[in-house]
Amino acid sequence: MWRRSVVYRFSSRISVSSSLPNPRLIPWSRELCAVNSFSQPPVSTESTAKLGITGVRSDANRVFATATAAATATATTGEISSRVAALAGLGHHYARCYWELSKAKLSMLVVATSGTGYILGTGNAAISFPGLCYTCAGTMMIAASANSLNQIFEISNDSKMKRTMLRPLPSGRISVPHAVAWATIAGASGACLLASKTNMLAAGLASANLVLYAFVYTPLKQLHPINTWVGAVVGAIPPLLGWAAASGQISYNSMILPAALYFWQIPHFMALAHLCRNDYAAGGYKMLSLFDPSGKRIAAVALRNCFYMIPLGFIAYDWGLTSSWFCLESTLLTLAIAATAFSFYRDRTMHKARKMFHASLLFLPVFMSGLLLHRVSNDNQQQLVEEAGLTNSVSGEVKTQRRKKRVAQPPVAYASAAPFPFLPAPSFYSP
Numbered sequence: 131m132w133r134r135s136v137v138y139r140f141s142s143r144i145s146v147s148s149s150l151p152n153p154r155l156i157p158w159s160r161e162l163c164a165v166n167s168f169s170q171p172p173v174s175t176e177s178t179a180k181l182g183i184t185g186v187r188s189d190a191n192r193v194f195a196t197a198t199a200a201a202t203a204t205a206t207t208g209e210i211s212s213r214v215a216a217l218a219g220l221g222h223h224y225a226r227c228y229w230e231l232s233k234a235k236l237s238m239l240v241v242a243t244s245g246t247g248y249i250l251g252t253g254n255a256a257i258s259f260p261g262l263c264y265t266c267a268g269t270m271m272i273a274a275s276a277n278s279l280n281q282i283f284e285i286s287n288d289s290k291m292k293r294t295m296l297r298p299l300p301s302g303r304i305s306v307p308h309a310v311a312w313a314t315i316a317g318a319s320g321a322c323l324l325a326s327k328t329n330m331l332a333a334g335l336a337s338a339n340l341v342l343y344a345f346v347y348t349p350l351k352q353l354h355p356i357n358t359w360v361g362a363v364v365g366a367i368p369p370l371l372g373w374a375a376a377s378g379q380i381s382y383n384s385m386i387l388p389a390a391l392y393f394w395q396i397p398h399f400m401a402l403a404h405l406c407r408n409d410y411a412a413g414g415y416k417m418l419s420l421f422d423p424s425g426k427r428i429a430a431v432a433l434r435n436c437f438y439m440i441p442l443g444f445i446a447y448d449w450g451l452t453s454s455w456f457c458l459e460s461t462l463l464t465l466a467i468a469a470t471a472f473s474f475y476r477d478r479t480m481h482k483a484r485k486m487f488h489a490s491l492l493f494l495p496v497f498m499s500g501l502l503l504h505r506v507s508n509d510n511q512q513q514l515v516e517e518a519g520l521t522n523s524v525s526g527e528v529k530t531q532r533r534k535k536r537v538a539q540p541p542v543a544y545a546s547a548a549p550f551p552f553l554p555a556p557s558f559y560s561p
Contacts, residue, residue, distance in 0.1 A: 232274035247372025271320025397432035425478035
């Protein structure tokens, strides 16, 4: 009896004290205190005396284990989510750097000219959409590689210009070895894609254009104003690349769109050079605008090249590439951009230069759309030739003499109408 009463009183004290949130008796979390404060179902005195201590400790251990597992699961989930967020941020960062290194908007314009050349080069054959996609993808990779190499070589120059100092390399957002690896992989992949899916002629033109842009045009920008004309040649090659990818050869007709691009780039670049005159001077680029303080010379060059584009619509019709409607549309379009160039020639202000620049941006897509809309297939050309044939009846038999298709004259024959303006070295003097 004495033992049983002692045990009873001791167990009852422990059971009462265990129901209080005493930190000395229950050194766990607040959740454990809250759990211990819950009402328990009534138990007998004997069972309390036998199991009071063990029951409290088992409940506390169970709650502690549950809280620990929940905290571990929460920590693991938070760590995984933080890692995923970090990887997503890193991917976005490098995607942004690759986008800016590639000058994606300019590269997409190059792809558009290459795709137009591909469609024109198909002639009367059905357009191969896989071939068109391979050509555009390969051109995009080559253009991205060339633009990336251009920025790699011009890090110090870009860091001095307001409009380029925030590019990935001058701002330090990407390292030079990383950019070199990106340019190498993009260029090699583009050349291999064109060689395997189109033909070696297209791959050769793309590779030559990359070398011309990155290793000839880029250093010339710091040496001589002739770089603008070399850059115009670079911009004229992509439609020729597309034509070669579609037909596997180069003909006189394939030179019409490249010639238009070559002439178009001169007023486009002259307007840009006039607008960014101070930036080019700070970057150390030898543009013609820096040696023409009045702007009269670059305005005359821009106006002259606008007039050089007028005969292209008639040549496209004469060589059987387009219908006669394209002559009218091309002439009106060229006269419109020539009007803005003439306005800039008369009043050489920033406003007039910007107006000519915007007109040049509108000219190219409209011109290429006209070529695609009014292009004539080889079947239609043959039908026109047959309808124009002369018929004579001899001895009751009708003999048809088909007029042979006029042989296309080389571009040299039209030199009096549209000479290629490779200007001599300009005379330099400080502005």
